[in-house]
Amino acid sequence: MLKRIVVVYLFLIFSFASLFSQEESPVISYSGKPKEYIIAEIKVTGDLNNDPNILANLSGLKVGQKITVPGEEISDAVKKYWEYGLFSDVKISAEKIEGNKIYLNIYLQERPRLSEINFIGLKKSEIEDISSKISMMKGTQVTPYLVDRAERYIKEHFVQKGFYNTEVTIVQRDDPDNPNHVFLDVEVDKKEKVKVRSLRFEGNEVFSDNKLNRFMKKTNEKGKLKNFFRTKKFVQEEYENDLKSIIEKYNENGYRDAYVVYDSISKNPDNTVDIVIGIDEGNKYYFGNITWVGNTVYPGPYLSEKLRIQKGDVFNQTLLEERLYMDDDAVHNLYMNNGYLFSNIEPVDVRVYNDTVDLEMRVYEGQQATIDKVIIKGNTKTHEHVIRRELRTKPGELFDKSELIRTVRELSQLGHFDPENINPVPIPDPDKGTVDLEYNLVEKANDQIELSGGWGGGMFVGSLGLKFTNFSVRNIFNKEAWRPLPTGDGQTLSLRAQTNGKYYQSYSFSFVEPWLGGKKPNSFSVSLYRSIQTGTSSGYYYGNPYSNIYGGYGYSSYGYPYYGSYYSPLEEDPDEHMKVTGVSVGFGKRLSWPDDFFQFYTQASYQRYDLKNWIYFLMQNGNSNNLSFKVMLSRNSIDNPLYTRTGSNFTLGLELTPPYSYFDDIDYSSEDLSDSERYKWIEYHKWTFKGSVFKPLDNALKLVLMAKVEGGFLGYYDENKKSPFEKFVLGGDGMSGYSYYGSETIGLRGYENASLTPLTDGRQDGNIYNKLSLELRYPLTLQPSATVYGLVFAEAGNSWSEFRDYNPFGLKRSAGVGVRIFLPIFGLMGIDWGYGFDEIPGSPDANGGNFHFVIGQSF
Template identity: 70%
Template sequence: MRSKLLIVFLFIFSISSVIGQTTDIPNISYSGTPRKYVIADIEVTGVQNLDPKILVNISGLKVGQQITVPGDEVSEAIRRYWQHGLFSDAKIKAKKIEGREIYLEIYLQERPRLSEMYFHGLKKNEIETVEQKVAMMKGSQVTPFMVTRAEKYITDHFVNKGFYNTEVNIVQKDDPSKPNHVTLDINVDKKDKVKVSSLTFEGNEVLSDGKLNRTMKKTNEKGKVLNFFRTKKFVVEKYEEDLTAVIGKYNELGYRDARIVSEEVSKNIEDNTVDVKLVLEEGNKYYFGDISWVGNTIYPSELLAYDLRIKKGDVFNQTYLDERLITDEDAVHNRYMDNGYLFSNITPVETGVRGDTIDIEMRIYEGQQATINKVIIRGNTKTHEHVVRREIRTKPGQLFSKSELIRTVRELAQLGHFDPENISPDVQPNPDNGTVDLVYQLEEKANDQIELSGGWGAGMFVGSLGLKFTNFSMRNFFNKEAWRPLPTGDGQTLALRAQTNGKFYQSYSLSFTEPWLGGKKPNSLSFSIYHSIQTGVSSSYYDPRYSYGGGYGGYPGYGGSYPGMQDPDAIDQHMKITGISLGFGKRLRWPDDFFSLYTEASYQRYDLLDWNYFIMQNGISNNLNFKVMLSRRSIDNPIYTRQGSDFSVGVEFTPPWSMFQPDKDWSKASEEEKYQRIEYHKWTFKGAVYKPIDNANKLVVMGKMEMGFLGYYNKYLQSPFEKFVLGGDGMAGFSMYGSETIGLRGYENSSLTPYNTQGSYDGNIYNKLTMEVRYPLALQPSATVFALAFLEAGNAWSQYEDYNPFELKRSAGVGLRIFLPIFGLMGIDWGYGFDESLYRRNAGGSQFHFVIGQSF
C-alpha cells in the first residue's frame, strides 16, 4: 500500500510541475518506478463552455487504454493541450487507483475571452478598416498568437499607407464584470508619413533621370510639380515593385543584363523622410538573331514566324516576345489553342549569344487536340439557363477554342444580366482522356430600370414615370408563381413610359423586344407603340419672363415667346403624334459573325390644328417608312467598354408617293396636300473604336464619327419631319417633333441647327467627331462610375450645296458617368464651345449638360 501511495504522490507532483502561463511546451520529466494501468474513467474539470467529450478526445487518452505511470502517454496529452492554444493551464492527476485500474482527472483552465476592444489614436473610419483586418470577434478566446497577429496586421496596414514608423501596443486587462473575460486596449501611434525627399540615380546613360522617375510610379520625390498628382509616400512593397519596373524597362529596350548594383535608403530623422539612391549598371544592348522552330507539325514555320512578328535584327525584348507567343489576342500559341490544342506549349530557348545577338529556338509541344466534355453554368440565380446557353459558343463535343471562349464571355457581357467584370470561365483540362470541362461562373446584377421624375418649367409642372424590364418573361405572364414580383429570366425587354403635365402635354409609349424569336436562332423581334399630345399653353400660365422680344432671324423662342404662352385660345391648338413599329433583326455569319442586319417598318400619324410653330399648321400627315441597318458590334462591355468597335450604316425611306402622280404640279399644292403623305430617304453612319492605352486596361480612348443625310424625291415635297437637330446634351425636348437630336457638348441645345423661313429646324445633313479618354472610378455590380475628358466637333447644314465637312464647331470638356442598375446611365458634363453659332447668339462658351439614359 505504501508503494502505491508513493507512486501516486510522485505522479501528481511531476504532472503539476508543467503548470505555466506561457505557450511554451514544458519539458516533463518523471521519477519513480513506472507501472502499467488501465484507464477506468476520465473526468474533465475547470471548463464551462467546452464539451468534455471533445476535450477528452484532444488528449488522445480513452477509457480502456493501458498507460504507463509515469509515462509518455500522459506527457503527450499535456503537450496536446498546450499546442491547441486555447488553455492557459493543464493538469492531469490520478483521482483514484484500484488494482490495475486508474481514474484520471483532467483540469483545464480556458484562456480568457474577448469582452471589448478599445482603439486609441485612430479615426472612426480607420477603426472600421482595422477591425476588419484584425477579425477578433467578441466572445472569442484571446491567445498570444492572436494578439501578436493583430499587432502585425495593424502595423502592416499603416506601413502600406505610408506610415513607415507605426507603433502598435496591445494591453490586456481583466474585465471585472465578466468572469474569465478581458478587454484589449489597442494603442496605435501612426506617427507621420514617410515621404521621399530625393530620388537619385548613378550609372544611367540610356535612360535619363526623368524617364527613370516616370518608370518608378509609386516612389516619387515630394515638392516637384510633375509629381503633384502622384503618391510621394515611401512604401517598401511599392518601392520593390518599382525596382523591378526599372529593370523591366531596360529589358524592353534590349538591355537584358541591366541590374541595380546597389540601393541606399537613408532616413532623415528631422523631417521624417528618406533619400533613395540607386546605382545602375546598364550593360550592353542585345538584338534578336536567328529564330528557328522545332517540333511543329501542324503549322509551317513560316506561318508561325509571321504570327510572331519578330524578325532578325529587332531589339531584344523579352516582354514583347512573351506577349507575341502567349499573351496577345493574336499570339502564336492562340493559333494552336483555337484549333483544340489546349495541351500545347511553346518554350523559347536561347541557343547562342554571338556578341550582341541572341539566337532563339522555339521548342513546340503540340500534344493532342482537346474536346469539350462538359459546359457548366453557375451563378445564374435569376436568368434561365437556356438564355445563357444559347449565347455560349463552346459546345460539348466541339474542339476547344480560346477565341470562342473569349467571344462567349463578350456575348454574356452584352446580355446585361451579369456583372461583366466578374464573368470568369474556368478551364478544367483532363489530359488523360483529351477532354476539357468549361465552367462559366456568373454573377447576376440588377438591370431593370425605373424613372420617376418631376419638375417645373415654362410655367407648368411636368412629371414622368418609366419602367424598363430587361430580363422579362412573357411566356410566364399568366403564371402566378412566376410573379416575384414580375416574371423574369427569359431575356426579353419590356418598357413602359408616361409623361404628362395634365391637358397641355401627354406622352405614352410601350415597347417589347424578343431577342431570340422561336428560341432557336438569334433573330430578334421588336414592337413599339406610342402616342403624344401637345397643346398650346393656357393664358393663366403666362409669365413675361419667358418673352424674349426682339426676335433673332426668326428662330423659335427668340421671336417674342414660347409657343402659345401669350395666346388665351392656345388651349385649342394641338399636335398629336401616334406611331407604331415592327422590327426584325438577324445575326449574320458573313463577312463575320459580329455583323447583324435589322429591318423595320413603322408608321406615324401627325394631327395638327392651328399649330403655328411648324411649317405645316393644319391637317393630317402620314409617314409610312422602312428602315434597313447593317451593323458590326464587337465591344467587350456595354457599360464601360475597354476595347472593340461599333459600326452601323442605315437607310430609312418612304415610298416615293409623288412619283405615282407625275402630272400633278406640286409647287402650287397647299401645305396640307403636300404633307398628307410624307416622303424622304434618310442615310446615317456611325462608328466608334475603343482602345485601352495602359497595361491595366483601365484608361481607354474612344474615337467616334457619325453623319447623316436627309434627302427627298421631289424638291417641292421636302419632309418637315426626321430632321437632324444638333447641339447640347442630345436629349429630345418638346420642340423636337419627329426629329433626331444629336448632342454636341459645349453648346446650347439645338443651337447648331439651321432653320427655314417658317422658323422650323431644317437640319438635313450633319457631321460629328468625338474623342474621349475614360478612366473607371468604380466597376461594381451595384454601380459603374467613370470620369472622362472629351474633344468634339460637328455642324449641321440645310442644303447639300452648303455642306463643308471641315467647317465644324469645336468644343472640349470633362464629364462623369454613373450607371446604377435601377436608374440606368446618368451623368454630367462641362463643355466649352470655342466657335460662334450662325443660328443663335452666345450659344457656345461654358455649358453644363446632364445625361440621362444615353451615352455619347
C-alpha cells in the first residue's frame, strides 16, 4: 500500500507541467528510485473537442510499452503536448498500478476556439484585407502563436501602406454562450503615415539630386510640386527597392561598379523621416570585344548581329539581358524558336581593362526538344477539338517558343476563355529530349442577352436579343447536349427582335461557323433581317425634318420619331412606310502570305426596299434593290480582344454593286424618270480603311496607348444615279439605334450624334470621312466576371459630301474621359464624357460637353 502511495505521489510531481505556458517548456526533475512498468491502458480526459484516441496518440505512448517511472517517457509526452500548442493544461497521472502494469490518465485542457473577431479602428475595406491575411476562421483554436502572427501580419500590412507606427492590441474574452470559445477584440491604431521630409544624396556627380530622386518611384519628398502625383510615404521595403533602382540606372549608363556606400534614416517628432544616401559612382565602362563559344547552330557573327551591341557602346547590363533573353527578337529566342528548349547563354567578363569590358558568350545549346504530349485542362464547356484546331504546338513537332506565344493569342481570340489566365506550362524531360505542353484554361461565360423595355411617346418599346457565341449545331438533336443549349463547337448564333407596335419592327438572324468543314480556318456566315417602319400623321410634322437630325425631327435609339427633346403622340399613317428585307452570305479565309495574321473575307448581300411616301431619302416611292459584293483584306495581331496591350488591326474594304448605268441604256439625267425607274437597282462603290495600333507604356503592360486612323469614300458610276441609302454618318457615340440602311455610323465623341454629317437638301449626305483617335487606357479589373478599364481620349474627324470639298486637315477636335465595362452576359458597355472644341455651322449646340453611352462596340 505504501508503495502505491509513493508512486502516485511521484506522478503528482509530474503534473507540475500544467504550471508552464506553451512558450516555456517545463524542466522536469524526479526523485525516488526508478521502476519499469508496462502500460495497460491510456485514458484521455478533459473538456475535449477531438477524438480521445487521436489525442492519446499525440503523446507517443502506447499500450504495452515499457516505461520507467520516474523516467523520460512521461516527461517527453508532456513536452510533446506543449509543443503542439493546442493545450492550455496537461496532466499525466496513474489511476492505478497492478503489479508491473500501470493505468495512465492524461488530462488535457484544449485551448479555446474562436467565436468571432471584432476589429476596432478599421474601415470595412481594411477589415476585408486584414481578414484574408490572418486567415483566422470561426472555430479555429486560439493559440498564442496565432495571436502573435495576427498581430505581426496586421502591423506588416499597414507598414507597407506607410503607417510605420501602427499599434495592435488583441484582447481575448470568453464567449458566455459557447463553452471553451472566445472573442478576439483586435484594436488597431494606425497612427499617421510616415512621410519623407527630406531626401539628400552625397557623392553623386554623374546624376543630379533631382535625377536620382526621379529614379526612386516610391520614396519622394513631401511638399514638393514635382512630387504632387507621386507617393510621399515611407515604406522600408519600397525604399530598399528604390535603392536598387538607383544602382540599376547607374549600371544602365555604364557605371557597373556603382554602389550605395551608406544610407541613414532619421525619424522626426512630426512623424517624418530625413534620408541621406551616399553613393560611390565608380568609373564609366564600355563594351569591348564580344566573342561566342560553344555555338554550333548559328555562327558567331550572326549572333552578334542579332545581339545589336557594338564595341564601344556604353556598358549596359539591363540592355545586355534584354537582348539576350527578354526581347521578342532576343538572341536566346533564336534557339528557343528552333527547338533548343534546354539551351542557355551565359555572358562572362573575360577581361576588364581601363574603361573596357570584353565579354565571352558561353553558349550551351543542348539537344532539340520534341513535343511529346499536349494536355488541355480547364475546358468545362468548349469541346477539345475546338481548342486543338487553334494550337500551333502539336505532338511530334520541335518546340517553338514563338508558336507557344501565338497559340495563347489564338486561344484568347476565341473569346471562350479568360485571356488573363491562359497559362501554358512546359514540362521538359531532358533525358528523353522531349517536352509536354500543358494548357491551363479558365472558361468564361460569353453568351449575351439583351432585354429592354420602356414607355415613351405614348407607346411601349421593347427589344430582345440573344447571342450564343459557343453554339453547337451538330448537337441540336442530341437531348443530352441541351444544358440549357447545345454548346461547345465555337459557332455563333444571334437572334434579335425590336418593336414599338405598329410603328416600327425589326427582326434579325445570323449564324457564323468559324471552321467550315472542321479542317481549315475558313469561316462561313449567313444573316437574314426584316424591318418595317410606318409613317406618322402629317399633322405631327414640325419644321424641316432633317434640319438637324437630333435638334428637329429625328429618331430615338428605339427607332421611333421624336421632336427635339420631347416626344409627341404618334398615329399610324398607312400612306407612309419603309420595309426592308435583306440577306447576306459571307466566306472568310485565313491567309499564309504575307503572314498568317492576314485574313480575306468576301460577302454577297441582297436588300429589297419598299417605300411609300417616305420623304426622308432621295427615293420616296417604289421598290429598290441592292445587290452588292464586299471584299475585305485585314491583318489582326492584337493579343487580347477585351483589353488589348500589344499588336495592331488593319482593315481595307471595298463594297460595290454592278455598274448598271453602263449597260442598261437608260438616261438617268432625265427628270422624267420615277424613283422606281432611277433606283430600281442601286449602284455605288464604297472604300473603307481602318487601322489601330496598341503599345504598352509600362513594364507591367497595364498602361496602354491606342492610336487609330480610319476613313471612307462613297463613289458612284453615274452622278445622276447616286445611292439614296449608302452614307457615312459621323458624330456622337457611334451607335445607330435607328438603322440607316447601308449607312455606316462613326462616333466622334464631344459632338451630338450625326452632327458632323453634311446635309444636302435637308438630307444626310456624308460621302467622305476621315478620323484620327488617340486613347490612353488603364485597367481597373481584369477578372473573368468583369473587365473594366478607364480611358482618356483625343480625337478629330470630319465628313464631306463632295470630293472637291474634301480637306483632310479640316477636322473637328475633341477630348474627354470614359470607362468601359465588359460583362460576359451583357457584352461591352461604357460611358464617355467628351468635349467638342469646334463649333458646327448651323448647329450651335452640337459641340461642347456631351455624354455618350456605348453598348456592344468599342472605339
